[in-house]
Amino acid sequence: MLHSRSTPQAKRQALRAGLSEAGLLRLPGAFSPLAARSIERAGFEGVYVSGAVLSADLALPDVGLTTLSEVAGRAQAIARVTELPTLVDADTGFGEPLNTARTIQILEDAGVAGCHIEDQVNPKRCGHLDGKTVTPLPEALRRLRAAVNARRDPSFVICARTDVRTTEGLDATIERAKAFADAGADLIFPEALAGAAEFEAVRKAVEVPLLANMTEFGKSELLPAATLRDLGINVVIYPVTLLRLAMGAVTEALRVIEADGTQAGLVERMQTRAELYDLLDYSGYTAFDEDVFSHGYQEER
Numbered sequence: 243m244l245h246s247r248s249t250p251q252a253k254r255q256a257l258r259a260g261l262s263e264a265g266l267l268r269l270p271g272a273f274s275p276l277a278a279r280s281i282e283r284a285g286f287e288g289v290y291v292s293g294a295v296l297s298a299d300l301a302l303p304d305v306g307l308t309t310l311s312e313v314a315g316r317a318q319a320i321a322r323v324t325e326l327p328t329l330v331d332a333d334t335g336f337g338e339p340l341n342t343a344r345t346i347q348i349l350e351d352a353g354v355a356g357c358h359i360e361d362q363v364n365p366k367r368c369g370h371l372d373g374k375t376v377t378p379l380p381e382a383l384r385r386l387r388a389a390v391n392a393r394r395d396p397s398f399v400i401c402a403r404t405d406v407r408t409t410e411g412l413d414a415t416i417e418r419a420k421a422f423a424d425a426g427a428d429l430i431f432p433e434a435l436a437g438a439a440e441f442e443a444v445r446k447a448v449e450v451p452l453l454a455n456m457t458e459f460g461k462s463e464l465l466p467a468a469t470l471r472d473l474g475i476n477v478v479i480y481p482v483t484l485l486r487l488a489m490g491a492v493t494e495a496l497r498v499i500e501a502d503g504t505q506a507g508l509v510e511r512m513q514t515r516a517e518l519y520d521l522l523d524y525s526g527y528t529a530f531d532e533d534v535f536s537h538g539y540q541e542e543r
């Protein structure tokens with residue numbers, strides 16, 4: 243109903259438990275709270291809040307234009323409606339190390355289970371674009387240590403992302419992954435690895451859990467979950483998949499309505515009213531009303 247029954251702490255502990263077990267946690271990107279409900283209903287282990295999706299939702303490019311308030315507000319709206327843990331893309335932490343510390347605390351207050359902080363310079367670029375620049379390792383480590391030290395709930399998951407693969411190569415990725423793990427990262431996100439061999443190399447070199455980004459139209463081969471599981475990867479995100487498919491349907495619908503003057507031919511492809519109401523738990527609200535209004539105070543006639 244109004245929000246999840248699980249507390250943020252319980253969701254964080256569930257995410258941590260999942261990271262410590264063998265197996266793969268699958269986190270599709272939710273473009274809305276309703277999409278998060280569908281992700282939960284479909285049996286996934288978590289929800290991802292993508293910076294690229296949040297930017298696109300605002301009709302902005304993924305180049306660091308969103309604010310912490312926008313990200314925290316959307317992340318809270320998404321996290322509160324699902325029993326699943328929510329992992330948030332916190333870009334570079336929204337500024338200097340002190341800003342990163344504030345970002346962690348604002349996101350903790352928003353009820354999310356964890357976030358990732360990347361080592362790009364500000365303003366960042368999408369990790370699958372060329373022309374990225376990463377901060378020198380000492381600066382990246384200051385940013386990460388600020389995040390780890392700012393955490394008030396020890397179960398809040400801090401994921402360190404490195405974008406260095408496309409600027410300095412795989413060895414530099416492994417060097418940074420090790421340094422980030424030593425600095426207290428709970429999870430490492432090596433961005434834009436090419437394929438299975440590179441995931442295998444990072445897996446061999448680093449002890450802490452690893453996240454794989456299976457985003458379309460980028461630099462990474464789209465590896466099936468079974469392959470990622472066999473490689474010992476712990477988390478996989480599908481950050482923009484649902485938005486890309488939704489926008490594909492939007493484009494087609496607008497074309498049909500413009501051409502045919504009606505959406506009648508599309509109705510069979512739609513989520514029905516009943517399916518939407520079921521996803522929104524209308525019956526829970528009806529039960530709430532019945533409980534409050536029919537078993538409560540009876541006005542005198």
Ligand SMILES: C[C@](O)(C(=O)O)[C@H](CC(=O)O)C(=O)O
Nearest residue numbers: 292293294368369370457481
């Ligand atoms: C994971 C990512 O940071 C995101 O914002 O979802 C993007 C995804 C994308 O642009 O495809 C990324 O930089 O990989």
Ligand SMILES: [Mg+2]
Nearest residue numbers: 292293294331
């Ligand atoms: Mg992003």
